Amino acid sequence: MSKVLVVSKKQIQWFIVVAAVIILAGVYLSWDQSRTVSGQAAEPRIFQLVTGEYKTTTADGKVLEVYRWDPGTIYVNKGESVELHINGVNGNSHPFVIEGLGIRGEVTKGKTTIVRFTATKEGTYPIQCLTHTDMRHGGPMVGYIVVDE
Numbered sequence: 274m275s276k277v278l279v280v281s282k283k284q285i286q287w288f289i290v291v292a293a294v295i296i297l298a299g300v301y302l303s304w305d306q307s308r309t310v311s312g313q314a315a316e317p318r319i320f321q322l323v324t325g326e327y328k329t330t331t332a333d334g335k336v337l338e339v340y341r342w343d344p345g346t347i348y349v350n351k352g353e354s355v356e357l358h359i360n361g362v363n364g365n366s367h368p369f370v371i372e373g374l375g376i377r378g379e380v381t382k383g384k385t386t387i388v389r390f391t392a393t394k395e396g397t398y399p400i401q402c403l404t405h406t407d408m409r410h411g412g413p414m415v416g417y418i419v420v421d422e
């Protein structure tokens with residue numbers, strides 16, 4: 274006994290339509306996943322900074338000394354992943370805050386401090402050394418992170 278399978282032309286058309294939908298859905302889903310994965314794997318943009326120092330002696334023998342972040346201004350885009358690699362050159366210790374980003378840290382001589390952030394709001398965020406705050410304390414050691422759209 275053998276079974277005879279009777280397939281109508283309409284059934285074949287339906288089969289082709291269903292197969293096409295499944296293939297297109299698979300292509301769409303795999304494309305969508307690969308887009309998401311590459312988005313998450315985005316490398317941060319790295320900025321190299323150093324702690325620098327200006328020092329001079331006035332005509333009457335007074336020593337003036339100021340520590341600085343160098344470069345003093347950094348421009349980033351809103352939503353981009355950023356890393357600051359701050360290398361301690363001048364000055365033994367620079368404890369700092371970045372106002373508005375909720376970041377605290379310290380840069381010490383001969384070491385690199387890495388600061389990671391993604392700013393979600395436009396604005397200017399000061400990076401302020403807590404030791405060298407003004408002229409009387411070897412500052413102002415302040416820099417600016419400018420976040421644009």
Ligand SMILES: [Cu+2]
Pocket residue numbers: 340364366367368402403404405414
């Ligand atoms: Cu400092």
